Amino acid sequence: MLNAIIALVAIGAVLGVLLGLAQLYLVVEEDNRVTEVIAMLPGANCGGCGFPGCQGFANALVDGEATQVSLCGVCNQETREAIVKYLNETPGPNSETLKVTL
Numbered sequence: 001m002l003n004a005i006i007a008l009v010a011i012g013a014v015l016g017v018l019l020g021l022a023q024l025y026l027v028v029e030e031d032n033r034v035t036e037v038i039a040m041l042p043g044a045n046c047g048g049c050g051f052p053g054c055q056g057f058a059n060a061l062v063d064g065e066a067t068q069v070s071l072c073g074v075c076n077q078e079t080r081e082a083i084v085k086y087l088n089e090t091p092g093p094n095s096e097t098l099k100v101t102l
C-alpha cells in the first residue's frame with residue numbers, strides 16, 4: 001500500500017514538472033490585434049472576403065495573409081480606414097507593425 005502511494009506521488013511530481021516545463025516552452029503568444037480587428041469588422045460572417053468569416057479575415061490580416069481591408073465589401077469606408085490605421089500603427093507581440101492598405 002505504501003509503495004502504491006509513493007509511486008502515485010512520484011508520478012504526480014514528474015507530471016507536474018513536465019507540465020511546468022511545457023508551459024514555459026510551448027506557450028503560444030496571443031496577438032490581441034486579432035480580437036480588436038474582429039470587434040471592428042461588421043460581424044456578418046458572409047465569407048465575401050474569401051476567408052472563413054470575420055475571424056478568419058482578422059487572422060489573415062494580422063498574419064499578413066491578406067493586406068487589403070477592402071476585401072471586406074460589407075465594411076463602410078470609415079471602418080476600413082479605422083482598421084488600416086489601427087493595424088499600421090499598433091505593434092504586435094514582436095514589436096512590429098503591419099502594412100495593410102484600403
Ligand code: SF4
Nearest residue numbers: 046047049053054072
Ligand atoms: S466580407 Fe466582411 S463581413 Fe463578410 S466575412 Fe469577410 S470580414 Fe466578415
